[in-house]
Amino acid sequence: KQEVTQIPAALSVPEGENLVLNCSFTDSAIYNLQWFRQDPGKGLTSLLLIQSSQREQTSGRLNASLDKSSGRSTLYIAASQPGDSATYLCVLNMEDSGYSTLTFGKGTMLLVSP
Amino acid sequence: EAGVVQSPRYKIIEKKQPVAFWCNPISGHNTLYWYLQNLGQGPELLIRYENEEAVDDSQLPKDRFSAERLKGVDSTLKIQPAELGDSAVYLCASSPSGGATGELFFGEGSRLTVL
Numbered sequence: 001k002q003e004v005t006q007i008p009a010a011l012s013v014p015e016g017e018n019l020v021l022n023c024s025f026t027d028s029a030i031y032n033l034q035w036f037r038q039d040p041g042k043g044l045t046s047l048l049l050i051q052s053s054q055r056e057q058t059s060g061r062l063n064a065s066l067d068k069s070s071g072r073s074t075l076y077i078a079a080s081q082p083g084d085s086a087t088y089l090c091v092l093n094m095e096d097s098g099y100s101t102l103t104f105g106k107g108t109m110l111l112v113s114p
Numbered sequence: 115e116a117g118v119v120q121s122p123r124y125k126i127i128e129k130k131q132p133v134a135f136w137c138n139p140i141s142g143h144n145t146l147y148w149y150l151q152n153l154g155q156g157p158e159l160l161i162r163y164e165n166e167e168a169v170d171d172s173q174l175p176k177d178r179f180s181a182e183r184l185k186g187v188d189s190t191l192k193i194q195p196a197e198l199g200d201s202a203v204y205l206c207a208s209s210p211s212g213g214a215t216g217e218l219f220f221g222e223g224s225r226l227t228v229l
Binding site: 045093102 | 162209
């Protein structure tokens, strides 16, 4: 059974810092991995999707990497801003009985202070 | 293009009352999911549809929860009767294919409070 761990559970940084959020998983036979952010009281907003064959994806100040051999993905946020404050979740998509199954991490709660 | 639309956004009911949530996925998305999310936790799958077929409902408490996806588009999740422990956010998500490589999109969620 796939297990997904996100470390740290919470992170507080001053504005302007570069930071890394970690996501580790136990089964590398995945279709893809997706990073989301969730603001309080809101749904999940997709940030980056990395397919199994890819090593990284970039969008603006965000860069996500995938290393299946070590069972790790990282989300790098450059020059953090207070608006980046949210909970960040990684989700793994893998095959199960002919369909995809999704496994969620518990998230990292990020607070960027001005 | 509209995203995943859910309604109502908020619902407050007394225990033992029924409640229903509605989800309209992104046009053309065959795969639809209902998730339950408790405060401070990640989403937990309730049911997954491929078109109109429920392909995974193993985590759905069938004694009080039911769901349908008529015509493989909109979906409704119902709870009857609601219990105090059902207070949570109910999230709907959709994906364009069988989910193998498709990106997942979520709605804003329906927050249920059971008094």
